[in-house]
Amino acid sequence: MTARQPLRGKKNATGQRGEEIAASRLASAGYAILNRNWRCRSGELDLVAEHRGVIVFVEVRTRTSGGRFGTAAESVDYRKQLRVRSVAEVYLHRYGYAGVPVRFDVAAITLDRNTSEALEYRHIESAF
Template sequence: MNNSRNRRNPLKPDDRGATGRQGEEAAVELLLQGGCTILHRNWRCRFGELDIIARQGAELVFVEVRTRKSGGRFGTAAESVDARKQRQVRTIAEVYMQATGTHGMPVRFDVIAVMVDRGSGSVVELNHIEAAF
């Protein structure tokens, strides 16, 4: 059976990974400028991954980064952090705190939404939502 709709087009490279990495780089720069110390990037466990774990003062900050290209059809980057994703991030944060002995620290969950221009590939908008959930 030939189901070409489920196959990737070999002539069109999938650049979502590169776009996501670009968004994370911009988010890290923004956090550093805001006085955060980056503890981990892409911290993984069996439940998933935390994009950025930072510290700001005495507070542990878990940051979900969402990057979209301009003119997309699937809503804004910030809107994509739905209730299911929030639960997942909280669960992984609990695992992280158990694994690192940081339980009991004050925590904050932020979202950084990054918009990349579809034509030039440059970051055109950064929206840091502190204590997003």
């Protein structure tokens, strides 16, 4: 067992908690969640939703309070955007969504380090 395993488990739990919060908030706002953690060889899509006839790919970024690595929204860099777009193309092709309007959003969540409750939730539409 390496020293990194407990950290990896906490990181995964933080990410999963953020995805749960984002999916719940999006559903409350009228989004139909089509897929969570959809995977293919190219990568993974956190959330795929449909809202008013638009397929919405939502990149969920979660941080805990007091973190040292910037905000959740800041962590969606250009390289990550390219990866999400590439995986989204595979998704659209696989499910026959040719010609359907699409959008790329970011759900940025800050959790309380001790309670894992959402301190901040930002849904950035058309983030990239």
